[in-house]
Amino acid sequence: MSFDDAYQALTDHDDDARWAYGTGFADPLAGVPTTLPEGVDGADLAAYCLMIADDALILSHRLQQWVTRAPELEDEMAIANIALDLLGQARLLLTRAGEAEGAGRDEDDLAYLREAADFRHVRLAEVRDDDFGHLIARLLVFATWRLALLDRLSASRDPVLSAIAAKGVKEVTYHREYAAGWTVRLGDGTPLSRQRMQAGLDAVWPLIDELFEPHPIEQRLTGVAVDPASLRPEFDAVLAQVLAAATLDAPAPGSATRDAPASGSATRDAPVSGTATHEEAALGKTPGRDGRHGGELAEILSEMQGLARATPGGVW
């Protein structure tokens, strides 16, 4: 290759190799009709899209915070890749939410201009992760749940949701595999890694039940939304298999909420005193889906939305 040929090669812009690890730049919605399916309430569909968009958007944000902090370069790339996949899912779902709502809001209006109480993600997505064990525990739970969800959602009556879900299945299959691989390595690694992996599981365990609690909107959207309760058997079976391979125990039901150490656990904003039952009852069974979030969401939103809100009229 001559000197000038090398410069020439740089101007060949039709080569996808220029993206080392970016994924899916073809439009997954090409040719998919965007009109609402018959008998579907636009407001309900918009609210449902926001739920599963926000799950992806907020967890992607947490993963973005790991960039430049991963334990090894391969993990740097994997974590960024997962964050990018989830961001991509969030963008498509937010766009669909905007279409279904019909008020002219686009993905950026929905991501940058909503208040905390208007976010609809499960609390699992937002909690801070203090070490790699916690990151992996959360990702294992999240990806196992979301893969089961997207798999069923790919049969949704809404053609757009169905197409987004079908694309997501391929991505989240890898996310689950990545998290499961590390769960096994850490669980069956050194005594320290085992302890940290177990602590990560203890921290996320109290947030699992919420994932399977049906919300009235999901119940109304028959054939469009997925009933989360139906995902539990697959989730439990996968978790049992991974934990067995990792020689780890599932935390006892309900135990972790009060026994987990206060520092670095998912229970930072959760009740730990004797009034727990009362406060838990006040949160309801679907706190995230109802917009009841912890103080950690305020931190995420101030970081994510700060610049966009500080430059009104700005174009990016």
Next chain:
Amino acid sequence: MSEQVFEATIAKDQRIEPRDWMPEGYRKTMIRQIAQHAHSEIIGMQPEGAWITRAPSLRRKAILLAKVQDEAGHGLYLYSAAETLGADRGDLTRRLIEGRQKYSSIFNYPTLTFADVGVIGWLVDGAAICNQVPLCRSSFGPYARAMIRICKEESFHQRQGYELLMTMMRGTPAQREMVQDAVNRWWWPSLMMFGPPDAESPNTAQSMAWKIKRHTNDELRQRFVDMSVPQAGALGVTLPDGDLRWNAEREHYDFGEIDWSELKRVISGDGPMNRERIAHRRRADEQGAWVREAAAAHAAKRQGVPA
């Protein structure tokens, strides 16, 4: 005999491959050059990575995340290329965080606004491309092949950076000021990326003879200036150099004197962000140690040998 084969291979403009005989000086020089390049990719993730969570639109967030991920990938190929010469990735990382090996000084400047993300793409990646395209013809095969892929991706990053700046220049007056301010801060450090002037570049002659390096620092710097001036014009920004003008006789742009004392200061560790960059990398390495140990212990158990 081996030396003759090596010299003949270089003379014929063919590639030296990892198992070929090579002079120790060549091997050491290549390891140092590739490692410094790998370190630059990894440290270079930090200034832009800091804006991923704060990117002001989801499209820009996705572009930036993909770009920073590409840089991790470049670091990975390059460390692998160094390993073909007998180096070890963990050892090279230790040399970096102990300050025994360098990385590009450009990453010791802070990224103050989101316009910096665009200007890094346009000017810093642009300068990197000028430096790196000739390396696609490096005499060491694995490095040359890695550089072809890296240059293609860098060129894509450069166009994305320029496109961000174009978009911001169509925005509010505050956004246009932000772009001009970022250009003012990054222009001179970008020119310094080509290294000291030829007269003071001690390794150039040997590297040119070994065809590790194909053009002198000053030649590449001139190429970059000539490329960038019309791009600045199209963008509508002013480059912060009162002496910048077309020289019809030379058919190149003349430009002002570079503050070499600043480059020396930053290279010697006294730039605005040197300590933070290394401290951040060291923290990530230390905090990840238990994870790497666990992976090694698990792999050893699987193979039935002690870790």
